[in-house]
Amino acid sequence: MRKISLLLLVFSLGLSAQNSQVPLSMDTGELNDMKVEVLDDGAYSFYTTGKDPYIFTKAISGELSGDNNRLSFEYFCPTGVDFIEVHFYPEREGVKPKIVRDVGSTEGWVEFKIDLSEELKKWGKKGDYLRLDFGAAPALNIQIRDLVLRPQTAREKELEAKKEIQKKQEALLEKNLVSYLNKEYQCSISNVLVTDDKVQIEGKVANTGNLFLAEISPYEHATELDNFEFMVPVESEKEKFKISVDRTIQRHGFDQDRVLSKWMIVQKKGEDYLPVSHARYADSIVPKYNYSFVKPSTKKGLGGYSANRQAPISDLDDLGITSATVNIWVTHFFRSGPSPENMPFEYMGKTYYVDKKQVENYDKTLLTTAARDIEVSAILLVDKASKAKDPEIGRILQHPDCDPAGIYSMPNLTTPEGVQYYAAVLDFLADRYSRPDNKYGRIHHYIVHNEVDAGWVWTNAGDKTALVFMDLYHKSMRMSHNIARKYNPNSKVFISLTHYWNWTSNPKFYHSKELLEQLLQFSKKEGDFEWAIAHHPYPESLREPKTWLDKKVSFDFDTQLITFKNTEVLDAWVKQPEVLFRGKTKRLVYLSENGTNSPTYSEQDLREQAAGMAYAMKKIKYLDGIDGFQYHNWQDNRKEGGLRIGLRRFPDDDENPGGIKPVWKVYQAFGTDQEDEVYDQYKDMIGIKSWEEIRHKGPIEKKN
Numbered sequence: 001m002r003k004i005s006l007l008l009l010v011f012s013l014g015l016s017a018q019n020s021q022v023p024l025s026m027d028t029g030e031l032n033d034m035k036v037e038v039l040d041d042g043a044y045s046f047y048t049t050g051k052d053p054y055i056f057t058k059a060i061s062g063e064l065s066g067d068n069n070r071l072s073f074e075y076f077c078p079t080g081v082d083f084i085e086v087h088f089y090p091e092r093e094g095v096k097p098k099i100v101r102d103v104g105s106t107e108g109w110v111e112f113k114i115d116l117s118e119e120l121k122k123w124g125k126k127g128d129y130l131r132l133d134f135g136a137a138p139a140l141n142i143q144i145r146d147l148v149l150r151p152q153t154a155r156e157k158e159l160e161a162k163k164e165i166q167k168k169q170e171a172l173l174e175k176n177l178v179s180y181l182n183k184e185y186q187c188s189i190s191n192v193l194v195t196d197d198k199v200q201i202e203g204k205v206a207n208t209g210n211l212f213l214a215e216i217s218p219y220e221h222a223t224e225l226d227n228f229e230f231m232v233p234v235e236s237e238k239e240k241f242k243i244s245v246d247r248t249i250q251r252h253g254f255d256q257d258r259v260l261s262k263w264m265i266v267q268k269k270g271e272d273y274l275p276v277s278h279a280r281y282a283d284s285i286v287p288k289y290n291y292s293f294v295k296p297s298t299k300k301g302l303g304g305y306s307a308n309r310q311a312p313i314s315d316l317d318d319l320g321i322t323s324a325t326v327n328i329w330v331t332h333f334f335r336s337g338p339s340p341e342n343m344p345f346e347y348m349g350k351t352y353y354v355d356k357k358q359v360e361n362y363d364k365t366l367l368t369t370a371a372r373d374i375e376v377s378a379i380l381l382v383d384k385a386s387k388a389k390d391p392e393i394g395r396i397l398q399h400p401d402c403d404p405a406g407i408y409s410m411p412n413l414t415t416p417e418g419v420q421y422y423a424a425v426l427d428f429l430a431d432r433y434s435r436p437d438n439k440y441g442r443i444h445h446y447i448v449h450n451e452v453d454a455g456w457v458w459t460n461a462g463d464k465t466a467l468v469f470m471d472l473y474h475k476s477m478r479m480s481h482n483i484a485r486k487y488n489p490n491s492k493v494f495i496s497l498t499h500y501w502n503w504t505s506n507p508k509f510y511h512s513k514e515l516l517e518q519l520l521q522f523s524k525k526e527g528d529f530e531w532a533i534a535h536h537p538y539p540e541s542l543r544e545p546k547t548w549l550d551k552k553v554s555f556d557f558d559t560q561l562i563t564f565k566n567t568e569v570l571d572a573w574v575k576q577p578e579v580l581f582r583g584k585t586k587r588l589v590y591l592s593e594n595g596t597n598s599p600t601y602s603e604q605d606l607r608e609q610a611a612g613m614a615y616a617m618k619k620i621k622y623l624d625g626i627d628g629f630q631y632h633n634w635q636d637n638r639k640e641g642g643l644r645i646g647l648r649r650f651p652d653d654d655e656n657p658g659g660i661k662p663v664w665k666v667y668q669a670f671g672t673d674q675e676d677e678v679y680d681q682y683k684d685m686i687g688i689k690s691w692e693e694i695r696h697k698g699p700i701e702k703k704n
Contacts, residue, residue, distance in 0.1 A: 064124030076641030080105030104506020303632035333358035366441020406460025545612035571625035
C-alpha cells in the first residue's frame with residue numbers, strides 16, 4: 001500500500017437545509033506534487049508526482065451545520081493509500097489535522113467516510129476551506145467522486161448502536177468455532193443421503209446415553225445452540241445407527257427442504273443439549289438429471305459475458321471460447337409480488353416472482369453459450385438493499401450487518417425468511433438452467449459471490465474476523481452446492497478470490513490462503529464437498545501490464561500475492577494431498593477474472609498489454625492444475641476507474657469504437673498454430689530469448 005497526500009474539495013453550493021448534503025469540489029489550481037484530471041462523469045483522477053501531494057478546496061459559501069459531520073466520497077484505487085490527512089483552513093487553535101490511516105485498495109467504487117464531529121465545533125464558517133493530503137508516494141493514481149459533507153445516515157447510526165454488543169457476541173462465536181473445529185468427538189455422523197422424499201443419516205456413537213440426532217438449519221449457529229428445532233433419539237446401545245426422516249418439514253411458515261440442513265449428535269445434560277459430534281451436511285443428493293462431467297476442450301474462456309453487451313457475439317467463435325462466466329444479480333430480477341411484468345414460479349409450495357424482462361436477458365445470454373457448448377459459471381451477486389430493484393427483496397436478502405461502504409452484500413442467512421428466499425431464487429436458477437433440452441440455456445457451475453477475501457467491498461457482512469466471515473460464507477457455499485446438485489450431479493461451487501494470497505493492502509480484507517485453509521477445515525469436520533477455486537491472478541498492480549516486474553511474489557506457499565508471475569504456486573497448492581476432494585480428486589481451478597491493462601491506447605501501451613497476456617498464457621499452458629482461464633474484460637469499461645483491461649476498446653472510443661486491441665490477437669492465437677508467430681514478437685519486450693525462461697520448475701513449499 002502506498003501513502004498519498006490527498007487534497008480536498010470545496011463546497012460548490014451554498015448551505016441549504018440544515019441536514020442536507022453539502023457537495024464539495026476541488027480547486028484544481030491549488031495543488032502540489034500531483035496532476036489532476038476532471039473526468040466526464042465528474043470524478044477527479046489524481047496522479048501523484050512527488051512525496052507531498054495535496055490539493056485545496058474552494059471556500060465554503062455559508063456556515064456549516066454541525067450535523068454535516070461526515071466527509072464522504074467514493075474512491076477507486078487498486079493500490080490503496082496509507083493515509084489521508086485533512087487540514088482545516090484558515091488554521092485555528094484547537095483544530096488539528098485529521099489523519100485516517102490504511103485507506104485500503106479497492107478495484108471497485110467504494111464509499112469512504114471520515115468523522116469530523118470534533119473539528120466542526122471550531123471549523124465550518126463561511127470562507128473556510130480544506131486541504132486533503134494523500135500520503136507521501138509518487139506515481140500513485142486514485143480517483144474520487146461524490147465528495148460531500150453530509151449527516152450520518154440512519155443505517156450508519158443503526159450499525160454503530162449495535163457495534164459493541166455485536167463484537168462481544170462475535171468474539172464468543174469465534175472462540176466456540178475454534179474449539180469446535182479443533183475438537184475430536186467420540187461420536188460421528190459418517191454419511192447423509194438425500195433422496196426424493198427422505199434424508200438418511202448414518203453414524204456411530206459411544207455408549208453414553210441420552211443421545212439425540214439434532215437438525216441444524218442454515219440460519220442457526222451449531223456452536224451456539226443448547227436446544228434444537230428437531231431432535232430424534234439415538235439408541236446408544238448399538239455402536240452404529242441409521243435414521244431416516246422426511247425430506248420436508250413445516251417450520252416458521254415455510255415448507256423447508258432439509259437438503260439444506262446439517263445433522264449433529266447431541267447429548268442431554270440437565271435442560272441443555274450439548275454437541276458430542278461435528279455436524280454434517282449432505283454427502284450425496286439424488287439428482288433430477290444424470291449429466292456426466294465434460295471438461296472444456298481448452299482453457300480459453302471469457303469473463304463477464306453477456307449477449308447484451310456492445311461487443312460482437314461472433315467473438316465467441318473467433319476467439320475459440322470454451323467457457324464463460326456470467327454475472328447473475330439475484331436482486332435484479334427477484335420480485336416480492338405479482339404484476340404484469342413478473343413471472344411466477346413455485347418453490348416448496350409457495351409462489352415467488354421474477355421479472356420477465358430480466359430473466360429473458362439471461363436466457364438470451366445463456367442460449368448463445370449453450371448453442372456453442374460453452375461451459376458457464378454463474379457469478380452470484382446480492383445487491384445492497386439500497387440498490388435492489390425491489391425494496392422488499394433487498395430487505396430480505398441483505399445481510400443485517402452489511403455496511404453501506406460495500407458494493408455487494410453477503411446474502412442474509414441469519415433468518416428463516418432470508419434462507420427460504422435465497423434458496424428459492426437459487427432453485428429457480430438451477431431448475432431453469434439445468435434442463436436437458438437447454439430450452440433457456442445452461443448454467444453448469446456457480447461462483448459464490450465475488451472476491452470474498454475482499455468481502456468488505458464485494459461481499460459485505462460488516463467488520464468481521466476471517467473465521468466468523470468464513471462461517472457465513474461456508475453456509476452460502478453449501479446452500480448453492482446442495483441446490484445445484486438437486487439437478488446436476490456434477491455442478492460445482494467456486495470460492496472467488498483476489499490475487500492477495502498471504503498479504504493484503506486493505507486492513508478490512510482477509511488473506512486468501514487463510515480463507516482456503518478455513519474452508520478445508522470446515523470440509524474436513526462437516527463432510528467434504530466438491531468446491532472449487534475461482535482465482536483472479538491479475539498483475540501486482542492492475543494498472544501495470546508488465547507482470548514480469550511484480551515484486552510481492554515468491555515461489556512458495558507463503559507468497560504475498562499470486563499473480564501471473566507465480567501462478568505455479570496456486571498450481572502446486574491445489575495438488576497437495578490435504579487439499580484434494582476426499583483425498584483423491586484435484587479440485588477445479590479457474591482463473592475466472594484476469595487480464596492486463598493498457599493505460600492508454602498508445603502503440604507502446606497496447607504492446608505492453610499484449611506482452612503481459614502472452615506471458616500469462618505461456619505460463620498457464622503447462623500448468624495442469626489450472627483448468628480454465630476466463631479473460632476479463634471483454635471490452636474496456638468506463639466504470640472501471642480508468643482501467644483499459646479489455647480485449648476491445650471502449651465502445652464509445654473516438655478513434656476506433658469497440659476496436660480489437662493487440663491483446664485480442666494474442667488471446668485468439670493461444671492454443672492454435674499461430675501461437676508462436678503471434679507471441680514471439682513480445683519476447684524482447686519481456687527480456688527473454690525463450691519462453692522456457694519464464695517457467696518456474698523448482699519445488700514450491702512453505703517458507704518455514
